[in-house]
Structure formats: structure tokens, C-alpha cells
Amino acid sequence: MYDAIVVGARTAGSPTAMLLTRRGYRVLLVDRAGFPSDTLSTHYIHQAGVAHLDRWGLLEQLAATNLPPARRLTFDVGPFALTGTPPPADGIEVAYAPRRRVLDKILLDAAAAAGAEVREHFSVEELVYDGERVVGIRGRAAGGGTVTERAHMVVGADGVRSFVARTVQAPVYDARPGLTCAYYTYWGGVPLDGAELYPRDGRLIGTSPTNDGLAIVIAFWPQAEFRRVRADIERNFLEVAELAPSLAARLHAGERAERFYGTADLPFFFRKPYGPGWALVGDAGYHKDPLTAEGITDAFRDADLLSDAIDAGLSGRRPLEEALAGYERRRNEDALPIYEFTYQLASLAPPAPEMQALFGALRENQEETNRFFGVMARTVPVADFFAPENIARIVGGGAESSVDREAVAA
Ligand SMILES: Cc1cc2nc3c(=O)[nH]c(=O)nc-3n(C[C@H](O)[C@H](O)[C@H](O)COP(=O)(O)OP(=O)(O)OC[C@H]3O[C@@H](n4cnc5c(N)ncnc54)[C@H](O)[C@@H]3O)c2cc1C
Numbered sequence: 001m002y003d004a005i006v007v008g009a010r011t012a013g014s015p016t017a018m019l020l021t022r023r024g025y026r027v028l029l030v031d032r033a034g035f036p037s038d039t040l041s042t043h044y045i046h047q048a049g050v051a052h053l054d055r056w057g058l059l060e061q062l063a064a065t066n067l068p069p070a071r072r073l074t075f076d077v078g079p080f081a082l083t084g085t086p087p088p089a090d091g092i093e094v095a096y097a098p099r100r101r102v103l104d105k106i107l108l109d110a111a112a113a114a115g116a117e118v119r120e121h122f123s124v125e126e127l128v129y130d131g132e133r134v135v136g137i138r139g140r141a142a143g144g145g146t147v148t149e150r151a152h153m154v155v156g157a158d159g160v161r162s163f164v165a166r167t168v169q170a171p172v173y174d175a176r177p178g179l180t181c182a183y184y185t186y187w188g189g190v191p192l193d194g195a196e197l198y199p200r201d202g203r204l205i206g207t208s209p210t211n212d213g214l215a216i217v218i219a220f221w222p223q224a225e226f227r228r229v230r231a232d233i234e235r236n237f238l239e240v241a242e243l244a245p246s247l248a249a250r251l252h253a254g255e256r257a258e259r260f261y262g263t264a265d266l267p268f269f270f271r272k273p274y275g276p277g278w279a280l281v282g283d284a285g286y287h288k289d290p291l292t293a294e295g296i297t298d299a300f301r302d303a304d305l306l307s308d309a310i311d312a313g314l315s316g317r318r319p320l321e322e323a324l325a326g327y328e329r330r331r332n333e334d335a336l337p338i339y340e341f342t343y344q345l346a347s348l349a350p351p352a353p354e355m356q357a358l359f360g361a362l363r364e365n366q367e368e369t370n371r372f373f374g375v376m377a378r379t380v381p382v383a384d385f386f387a388p389e390n391i392a393r394i395v396g397g398g399a400e401s402s403v404d405r406e407a408v409a410a
Helices: 013-022 047-055 059-063 100-114 163-168 223-231 233-242 245-253 295-314 320-346 353-362 366-377 388-397 402-409
Strands: 002-007 027-030 073-076 081-084 117-119 122-130 133-141 146-156 172-176 180-188 195-200 203-209 214-222 261-263 268-271 278-280
Touching: 002 013, 002 133, 013 027, 013 100, 013 295, 027 100, 047 059, 047 295, 059 100, 073 366, 081 366, 100 117, 122 146, 122 163, 146 163, 146 295, 163 278, 180 223, 180 233, 203 233, 214 223, 214 233, 223 233, 233 245, 268 320, 278 295, 295 320, 320 366, 353 366, 353 388
Parallel strands: 002 027, 002 146, 027 117, 073 195, 146 278
Antiparallel strands: 073 081, 122 133, 133 146, 172 268, 180 214, 180 261, 195 203, 203 214
């Protein structure tokens, strides 16, 4: 009998298992994948996410994997680019974009080093119930027979298509259809000074440095264009790159190092992340478009919040249900504003006149540009930055650029 069984051993599952094990709980961590392995995901981790790795004692190990930090952010709106550095998160000034096969292996090993029992290549096929309550899992290792394991809590860290969430019929709320589709790949010989984002009308392309001297480059289109894009990915990808000439020139001078990976399965939803004997963490519990690159940072936050709640409940400090309700509340409080912000950006619509005015004003205001980047880095609350009085102060305050006047007049 385990205290917890965690299904899924990537950015949500392994930290949850690690944190529970470090508190003395007996944890089984299973994944049908083997590690190290990549998964369908780019991998930019904002300062707030990096701060989690630092607190967990894993940052030094990650930084030693031939992985340059991304200190600066460039947000190129076409006529001009904003460049800056978000305010730090607990002293962490840099972001990183580690390959998932690097990051996820470090997280898995940290769970194992803490004492979690890890089973790779193990697929969960059923949940075991006692009445309404989930009390375990049934599944099999590759080539093996069916085994049953029991636990006080089964945690679904099994991603957007979560088997655990579907089996317990976790209630879904604030669900919205996906807006974009995306393809990404890796390029060698592309000099980068941090991460770069190029929103364009109906398109977005972004890049950042990753392991081994490569750049990860990702492009987004409206989801309705997926079939067309898929029919000739390379041509369509390069067409988006041409909308960002400074990036396109570097891609042409460099060399693509891998094939393209892509998806149009990018829905928006929240799920109630707990019930009798079960909980959800990471993408299993809430999902959004990846174009603001928040998924891993959110998964780390949720691993922290959920392991606190399970600990409070299993130790008897608080009724478990009350502790898990607190987990859901805190997750949603933190996630909702960036969920809305991401939803708006994912429309890939040209910036509204107010946003054009804001970008124009930010051009003259480095401190507020840094704070704007802090919204995505999760070091400046969305509500603080976009408070009407703050926007009015920024747009009305500094030396007005011609872009302001044009935008306001439009
Ligand atoms: C194109 C794209 C780009 C992205 N870019 C970024 C980015 O730059 N930055 C960022 O922060 N986020 C990004 N994301 C989001 C990020 O990938 C997710 O938020 C993150 O992977 C969530 O981690 P997770 O641990 O919850 O789930 P996952 O990483 O999906 O892991 C789930 C695990 O569960 C296992 N599993 C599933 N079912 C079972 C089962 N029945 N039995 C056993 N194991 C099972 C799977 O094998 C898998 O290993 C991107 C996503 C996409 C699709």
C-alpha cells in the first residue's frame, strides 16, 4: 500500500512524487514512457519556473547540461521591437529552455533519489475503486502481466488527454476550443541573445536557445489552417519566418537540425483537480495554448501546491478534502489571469489600438517594458500591469512616440 501513486512522470508528476517522498511518504511513480525521452512540447521555462527548480535543488544540474540561459526577451511587433529582462523571481533572473529529454530525466531522477519507486514503461489501464473512492491502479509493464497497486491517493499527472481525469469524469469548466496549431523544430548556427517572439497578423513565431548549441523555433497559425500547413510544413514554416526578417536571415544562414513536430490539439480548459481518492496535476488539471509558454511553470507550481495539500491531508493537519479545495482555489487564482491573457494572444489578431498605444509607449520606457515581460515570466501580476490606471500612466506618462499618436487616432 502506497501513500500516493503518481501516473505520469514528467514536469508535473515527477516533482509531485519527489516533494511527497521528501516529506516521508511512500510513493509509486509510473509512466508508460521510458526516460530520457522527448515529448511533444517546446520547453521554455520562465523565471518563476526556474525558481522552483532552484528551490528544489535541481537548477545547478540543469544549468550544467550545455544549456545557455535566456536572459533577454525580445518582443518584435513589426515596426519595432521591445527588448528587456523581466523582474527576477526569488532572485532568479534567467529563463531556460532545456530539451524535455534533459529536463524530464533530471526530474525523474530527483524523484527516485528522494526515494520514490519508479516504474518506466508501465501503462495504467484501470483505476481500482472501493465504492466511489479511487484506491489504486491496475496496469502493466511492457511485456508483463497485469498488476494492481493500492494507495491513499492516485494522482493523475498524465497530461492533456489524462486517463485518470477521463476515468473519474473530472468536471470540466471554463472550456474553450483551441485557437491555434503549431509546428516546431531545432536549428543549428542561429545566434541568439535570449528569447525572441514575433507576433504577426494571424501568425506568431518564437525562438530561444536550447541544449547543445541549438535554437528551438516554433510557429503558430490559426487552427483552421492546420490541414493547409501540414500539407507543406517546411514552406509554411519558412513563410512565417519571412515575416520576421532578422530571424529569417539567421535561419537561412544556419541549418535545420531535426524534423518538424506539430499539433492542433491545443484546447483551453480547467478540470476540478480532486475527488475521493484522486487528484490531478499539470496539464491533466488545466490546459491552455502553449504560445505564452506557461505549461511547465504551471506544472511546477501545481506540484508544489498539490504536494502541500496531500501532505496536510494525509498528516491529519487539515481535512484532506478541505486541503485539496485550497489547492484548486490557489491554482485557479494564479492561473486565471494568464489563462485569459494567453487566450487573447492565441487569437493571433493584430494588436487592438490600445495595445498598439501601449507598445508604442513601452518603447520609451524600459522599466515598464521589463514589467510587461514580467507578466509572461509570472513575476508581475497580470492584473497589476494591465490595471487601467497603470496603463494610463504608461501611455500618458512618457515621451509619446509617433506610434502612440497614430494608434490613438486610429
Ligand atoms: C507544441 C507545444 C509547445 C509547448 N511549449 C511549451 C513551452 O515552451 N513552455 C512550457 O512551459 N510549456 C510548453 N508546452 C506545454 C507543456 O508541454 C505542458 O504544459 C507540460 O508538458 C505539462 O506537463 P505534464 O507533466 O502535466 O504532462 P506531460 O508532459 O504531457 O506528461 C504526461 C505523462 O503521462 C504519461 N502517461 C499518460 N497516460 C498514461 C498512462 N495511462 N499510464 C502511464 N503513463 C501515462 C505520458 O507518457 C507522459 O509522460 C507546450 C506544449 C505543446 C503541445
